[in-house]
Amino acid sequence: MELSTAKYDLKHYANVYEPREDSFLLLDALELQISFLKTFKPLLTLEVGSGSGVVVTSLASVIKDSAYFAVDINNEACMATKNTARLNGCNIEVLNSNLIDGFKSCLFDLVLFNPPYVITDSDEYDRDIINKAWAGGLMGREIIDKFIERLPKILSKRGLCYLLLLKENNVHEIGTKLSGLNFMSQIILERKIIGENLLVMKIFREG
Known part of the structure; x- marks a missing residue:
């Protein structure tokens, strides 16, 4: 596995979840895409709701030429993300904010x-x-x-989004909603775990 899980230490962050099956599914989906992403060469990368920081730090450890940002509404999660980045020698700018409220338009690849x-x-x-x-x-x-309503404002013209979903979120309806915003979408990985059927959707602009 080229995209390995980053080292983390959450003992000082009682209100931050440890990485679980959903985190590992998103990491596995990115692993499937890693050759493409290296060719794609994103200039600016953002993780929304970074939590422990494992996902964004794992990616930053492999694709090194992007500038990395993370945002979380939970200030403890922001501190945990900073710590995870430090433990793995990665530089990630972390913002304590709700969703993507702190960013301007059309920024992230x-x-x-x-x-x-x-x-x-x-x-x-x-x-x-x-x-x-x-x-x-x-x-x-x-x-x-x-988040989907705000996505057109923060994705660059060539931008991509990887979104983790639960099957019961009505994935077909989400796809229709994205289509109405001139996005295309495809499921790149799906996994059943105890009590949940999770998947990762890749979202990109039409054309």
């Missing part, structure tokens, strides 16, 4: 997002800071839909 996708009550997301990592509200889509 590559965007990664493992969103809160679990189907919950709408108010579950705001009950605790750690809930923001997994509670997706109605259909698990409340944060995902907000």
Whole structure:
């Protein structure tokens, strides 16, 4: 495996989840794409909701010519991402912000997002800071839909996005929503784990 999981240490970050099956699925999807991504040569890369920082740091350790950014609404997750980057000798700019609110338009060639996708009550997301990592509200889509609506503003003209989803998020409807924003999408990896059917969607502009 060329794209190995980054070293991390979360003992000082009680409100940050350790990498789990969804994190590893996103890493495996990027591994499948690594030859393409090296040729693609993204200039600016962003992970939204970086959590432990394992995903963005693993990619930064392999594709070294991109400038890397990470954003998380949880300040502890931001500190954990910085620490993971430091442990692995990577330079990642980390911003404590909601989704992509802190960025201007049409910046990033590559965007990664493992969103809160679990189907919950709408108010579950705001009950605790750690809930923001997994509670997706109605259909698990409340944060995902907000992200998709903002995606045209932060992807460069050649930009790509890798988005992790739960099958029950209604993947077909998400594809239709993306099509309405002049994006194309394809599923590049799918995996069943206990209680969940997860997949990674690759999103890119038409043409």
